[in-house]
Amino acid sequence: MKLRVGVLGGTGMVGQNYIKLLVNHPWFEVNYVAASPSSAGKSYEKAVSGRWQMSTDIPENVKEIVVKTLDDIELAKEKCDFVFSALGGKLAKEYEEKYAEIGIPVISNASAHRWTSDVPMLIPEINHDHINMIPHQQKNRGWKKGFIAVKPNCSLQSYLTPLFALHEKFKIKQIILTTLQAVSGAGHPGVPSLDIYDNIVPYIGGEEEKTEEEPMKILGKFVDGKIINEKGIDISAHCNRVPVIDGHMACVSVKFENKPEREEILKIWDEFKSLPQELDLPFAPKKPIMYIDEPNRPQTRKDRDKDKGMAIVVGRLRECNVFDYRYVGLSHNTVRGAAGGGILNAELLYKKGFLN
Amino acid sequence: MKLRVGVLGGTGMVGQNYIKLLVNHPWFEVNYVAASPSSAGKSYEKAVSGRWQMSTDIPENVKEIVVKTLDDIELAKEKCDFVFSALGGKLAKEYEEKYAEIGIPVISNASAHRWTSDVPMLIPEINHDHINMIPHQQKNRGWKKGFIAVKPNCSLQSYLTPLFALHEKFKIKQIILTTLQAVSGAGHPGVPSLDIYDNIVPYIGGEEEKTEEEPMKILGKFVDGKIINEKGIDISAHCNRVPVIDGHMACVSVKFENKPEREEILKIWDEFKSLPQELDLPFAPKKPIMYIDEPNRPQTRKDRDKDKGMAIVVGRLRECNVFDYRYVGLSHNTVRGAAGGGILNAELLYKKGFLN
């Protein structure tokens, strides 16, 4: 028996990605969708008519689901073992706690609760132990089955895991990075074609702050029921919107407390595995850090789909003239950086017993 | 009477840009073109038939010029007061000295002589005094009228002038930058569409080295007939090819010996002028450093043509979490960074009496 899944904000672009990626999932099955009042009451197929953005068809089992409003929480409780929240910031703030309170686990893409102190912000390969925050969250708030777990911003996926793999041994001190981010990161309608075709926009509102600050919580230690944020790493991010459809790239310069040998780094990356790999979670990439040796890789279009879009693809590790090393990282922003990352979080939580 | 100009490599893309930009130039007139043997003997119009890349038509006065080979040096001497060299590296190495030796000043885009110690590498707003190297060059080699002067790589135009404006007072120590470079930088046929459409290529052969090293000579002091390269600045460059047609952008983090106030920087940039502006050279931008205050500028397509494509357009000056400041720079790579920059060099040399 598969767990029954709801998608909040299921008609938007992140929601559509969840519905697409969950087709034939071995453990989860979509059987509930909530969205805005303008969609409510329609079949999912009708509700997304003319704005289904995925290249695969709407899954057969979802087409006929009648979309509900976000306020149909009681019904959601009947129909869902847990929900993915693909809500925008404002609605997330308003609704996610309501769902959790009534007893529905909420696995969210939104930024609303990333800095809520008892909510874990998860990249399962990095801080899977932060899920242990959940019982404390439930106790704090008097919740029984429900809770909120979130994932971080898509922009940091392409650079953080490779650094985490090196942090314990060599201690990262300073990072200067530039991101080259795809238009799909802004959703649909999102970026007007006239604003990005043959153009670079060197600014994405709020993105540099998230890229610089969220790693502090993710790299934090879970101690005595609290997440103690990392300190002592300075990060400076330049975030750019570039004319590619999918895939966020980062050009990274990094300084360590103890400078490793290049070969050490490559070995650590090559051998890096974490709990999702050990548990063999369905959405876990086999090799979370995939290094490509050719001098002109990774490339956005050619490498973003590696390992179902869940791998962090890395290349061009070389000495930096100013810091210690430079490299290029790439991750698929709507898979690893959004719905795929959310599903991996759910798989981890399921295996660890938080969803039953 | 205008000076008579030859273009070496006049049928390639940089050569075409020279011919386009020199239309109606107040001082210079193209009346000679040399190119490969396959073009030689044809009218210019025939020679570029099917591969004229400019959006304006071939200038009327150039259409009928019969293209010569690079070996027709004697003829070039008769027909030209000086030449622009738009030759590739290998041919530049082979021919530029021959032209100079016979008495023809060579103003070059090529990298062949950038590191030749008695050849000045000019950005007129920065190191116009390096033209004083020329008499020494002529003396060293026993040349009379001929000489070679070069311009640097296009990738550093977008970041170096703004830093130079601050360097004397605040001393730059460290720079980490990422460039986002247009496909026109690779010439034609250049980058295959399948390699760059919906894609980022985080590597351009040799480009990072040039971006890091050439500033040392440009910022050098001309003392006692020698250029003493700058020392004490560390530069680390990540160079990317991105899907835009024209315009090289740079995201820059910089550390100074003495950190200025933000307002000081803005004031210096706003007031920055140099010899090309004082001499009112035709291709000199009125404001060499044009700062745009809107938070999401400069943008490649929307700002690359500012002041005939000769301005360095700058924006987003803000504190850096790791170094002192961050900003974004943009310059038009085929204008400021190539033919336009070459013409500005020629204008400076003309006004200073080196071309008559």
Add this chain to the structure above:
Amino acid sequence: MKLRVGVLGGTGMVGQNYIKLLVNHPWFEVNYVAASPSSAGKSYEKAVSGRWQMSTDIPENVKEIVVKTLDDIELAKEKCDFVFSALGGKLAKEYEEKYAEIGIPVISNASAHRWTSDVPMLIPEINHDHINMIPHQQKNRGWKKGFIAVKPNCSLQSYLTPLFALHEKFKIKQIILTTLQAVSGAGHPGVPSLDIYDNIVPYIGGEEEKTEEEPMKILGKFVDGKIINEKGIDISAHCNRVPVIDGHMACVSVKFENKPEREEILKIWDEFKSLPQELDLPFAPKKPIMYIDEPNRPQTRKDRDKDKGMAIVVGRLRECNVFDYRYVGLSHNTVRGAAGGGILNAELLYKKGFLN
């Protein structure tokens, strides 16, 4: 003394194009802008802050103009000798007659009055005599100085003038054409990047109907105070949105009553001139139909700017296996097809005494 011009809808994309193109116009000067209430009361510079789409700067003389609402008609009368209407369909319907009624000539881009029987729909090279409809329009409505004149849809510019040049002598019977239209035709924000990048959309709402029907009025005869629509030409249009910024292309197959020789067609096109050329109107292209002989032209990016973007660029005239001939036409949709075409209409009307 220049005529004082107002732009209705001056902050939108067509309005911005008018303001850009009217810089330094020898006869007209913008000194009034009306737009939506959210812009009203602000300086033009403030009103378009963050959404100025042009690659040149806002003209100095327009920056400080205080934007008014569309309802400030009395003020418009004081300040304007005539207005360009860049309004959307609904607002055009509501306001254009009000402006005309109070005595302000309205030269419009909108579709609202294209089929109003006493309103001329002008392509000056084709039906300049339709301006003689204006006195009848004024008489019909009891208007004195005011009137409405419109231009047709941008999609038909690239194919209609070349056919008109042949129509009188050879009688066009059937046309099947496919358009490849730029994203700028949809304004800003217009087409989302996710909907057009690496994509073709074979549908633009209402565009095929306009492309097929408007030529009937344009090619109509002005007889006894009436425009008698053309009959006997069947047109079938396939309209596509393609990922180019500017420039509408059309692939045309045409059948005549009397099939001309290819050389006849080329001669007629080459020699074609009309009233705008005879009057030497500032925005009139020197050669309204510019034929390019190279087999792979016209190309959208490389040819759209020919003759200030006002030429119809044509190529590939060859026999059709089904009809008589095939060819490719191109015109710049935001210049010839929008603001530039509107300005040419105004120039014609001015020279013919309708604006004083």
Add this chain to the structure above:
Amino acid sequence: MKLRVGVLGGTGMVGQNYIKLLVNHPWFEVNYVAASPSSAGKSYEKAVSGRWQMSTDIPENVKEIVVKTLDDIELAKEKCDFVFSALGGKLAKEYEEKYAEIGIPVISNASAHRWTSDVPMLIPEINHDHINMIPHQQKNRGWKKGFIAVKPNCSLQSYLTPLFALHEKFKIKQIILTTLQAVSGAGHPGVPSLDIYDNIVPYIGGEEEKTEEEPMKILGKFVDGKIINEKGIDISAHCNRVPVIDGHMACVSVKFENKPEREEILKIWDEFKSLPQELDLPFAPKKPIMYIDEPNRPQTRKDRDKDKGMAIVVGRLRECNVFDYRYVGLSHNTVRGAAGGGILNAELLYKKGFLN
């Protein structure tokens, strides 16, 4: 036991597509690759290093295959039950007959033998019975096991099958169509980015002729050991290169001898199946003609991958003002139009006993 497959020209782009698409094929297994002398002697992985264009990795079982030259025909005979030819025109002309003569069936993408009278040009849903030409071909030439079978040009896939489905009943008389073809159709390096970015090129050498003429053979009848070409259909094609990566679209106007009702057409398309579907061939699309009802479909990026890229996706069926009907067709040019189509041909031939 799978059949052992060779790929001639296996390092080029069509060859890479074959190798990618044949991964895990139930009947065929690549175990031989021949290419140019510069690749010969290297492992496949080395031979394509830096120019592997596929978004999936090189299949493990192919990486270590040592590439041979085209002249190693004897070896090919030992190693292959049949070969796919992804050779360019000239090499195809030179080599395909040599392979067939020695006893190796050649299933080719090349145009070299499309008009050879005893070589079938196959679209399995249309003219599967043309495979019966093969015994005659073998007899004509004294070949035993070897033969040549080819597929047509990619540009006609998107419009021909939908017309074939209607032809028998309603008799097609005239077709005027415009194609919008992807850059991948030109291979790699193929179209330079500067020639197609923000641009349309209304010309592809030789493409209009192929699009117009090849249908005559494909729609021909196999009678008495001969293919009698279709007559009485006039086709006029306008072929354009457009800035999309994959997917050829066609805008089609068609005239029948007997005009069907719109509903009849839709019903025939909906129910259309042919031998590949009956035989349940692995690469056969379930629905060879997939009609999408939404008014703005098919779209190139969003629909090209339908049914593994093997479906012909059709939409916008509507009356034509000049002919009877208009519609839009789309097919994936590197799958259905190239390697996928070749594999489907091989599957048909295998099932029919020609490959054992």
